[in-house]
Amino acid sequence: MRFLNKTVIVSGGASGLGKASAARFIRDGGIVYIFDVNPKAGKKTAEELSAYGEVHFVPCDVTNEKSVADAYSKVIAKRGAVDILHANAGIIDKPMTIDQMSFESWNRMISINLNGMFLMAKYAVSQMLRQPGGVIVFTGSNWAYVCDPGFTSYAASKGAVVAFARALALDHAKDNIRINVVCPGNMLTPLLERQLSEESDPGAALSAMGQVSTPEEIANLVTFLASDEASAMKGSAVIIDQGETLGYGKGLRIEK
Numbered sequence: 001m002r003f004l005n006k007t008v009i010v011s012g013g014a015s016g017l018g019k020a021s022a023a024r025f026i027r028d029g030g031i032v033y034i035f036d037v038n039p040k041a042g043k044k045t046a047e048e049l050s051a052y053g054e055v056h057f058v059p060c061d062v063t064n065e066k067s068v069a070d071a072y073s074k075v076i077a078k079r080g081a082v083d084i085l086h087a088n089a090g091i092i093d094k095p096m097t098i099d100q101m102s103f104e105s106w107n108r109m110i111s112i113n114l115n116g117m118f119l120m121a122k123y124a125v126s127q128m129l130r131q132p133g134g135v136i137v138f139t140g141s142n143w144a145y146v147c148d149p150g151f152t153s154y155a156a157s158k159g160a161v162v163a164f165a166r167a168l169a170l171d172h173a174k175d176n177i178r179i180n181v182v183c184p185g186n187m188l189t190p191l192l193e194r195q196l197s198e199e200s201d202p203g204a205a206l207s208a209m210g211q212v213s214t215p216e217e218i219a220n221l222v223t224f225l226a227s228d229e230a231s232a233m234k235g236s237a238v239i240i241d242q243g244e245t246l247g248y249g250k251g252l253r254i255e256k
């Protein structure tokens with residue numbers, strides 16, 4: 001029960017990695033608030049995870065400041081604290097080169113994957129400064145470092161998340177707010193399933209990825225970083241990708 005009675009917020013918690021980390025936090029005693037833009041999936045996930053402990057769904061669009069502020073207000077009014085934030089909501093786009101990319105699609109990516117992280121962190125830190133401290137874990141990606149062709153906007157957003165998180169960790173270490181980033185490789189979530197479904201042969205495309213992590217494997221790292229066991233970890237961006245980034249990005253993919 002590492003998180004007994006801790007107030008935990010997970011953005012993008014209705015699906016994939018966020019759902020898996022929410023499950024781990026709840027099982028270890030946390031009171032979890034799932035912030036997600038998809039109310040149907042959010043309610044369904046909260047209902048499913050309530051079998052393990054206390055969990056609530058709060059509608060929230062991480063790109064909209066009023067929506068984020070209202071969601072935090074609800075949690076703080078009820079709990080008086082935000083102990084842990086897993087800032088995780090994110091999207092990916094179809095592969096395209098820059099000449100094919102509209103400014104609108106670039107802005108959408110930056111808005112969700114980067115501006116959304118800013119808003120989630122701003123309201124968490126503002127509350128954590130009023131309490132003895134707190135912990136933030138951002139979801140980055142190993143594509144902050146290497147990536148497949150056609151993903152410039154995604155790579156830019158995730159590279160910025162890593163740099164932002166490390167700078168934020170520096171600002172707030174003195175306030176007892178620990179901040180780190182997980183950088184997963186391919187992870188079998190609805191996001192990846194949607195990406196694969198656009199391939200002519202989804203099975204072959206999945207196989208070419210080599211070993212693909214489960215969201216639960218990545219959630220193990222998220223919850224470790226959020227726990228007191230990770231007290232020495234401040235401003236780390238931890239790659240967790242089955243060795244995908246080894247060997248100039250191809251790494252262990254060729255081994256399967």
Ligand SMILES: NC(=O)c1ccc[n+]([C@@H]2O[C@H](COP(=O)([O-])OP(=O)(O)OC[C@H]3O[C@@H](n4cnc5c(N)ncnc54)[C@H](O)[C@@H]3O)[C@@H](O)[C@H]2O)c1
Nearest residue numbers: 012014015016017037061062089090141186187189190191
């Ligand atoms: N799946 C992978 O292979 C992979 C690899 C590396 C990093 N990531 C990152 O992991 C994170 C989670 O991805 P996933 O694979 O679990 O995806 P997912 O699509 O399964 O889940 C993402 C969740 O975020 C929510 N969301 C999207 N836009 C939102 C918004 N504006 N406001 C609030 N919620 C919003 C969605 O409704 C969804 O529930 C993302 O940041 C993604 O970039 C995924």
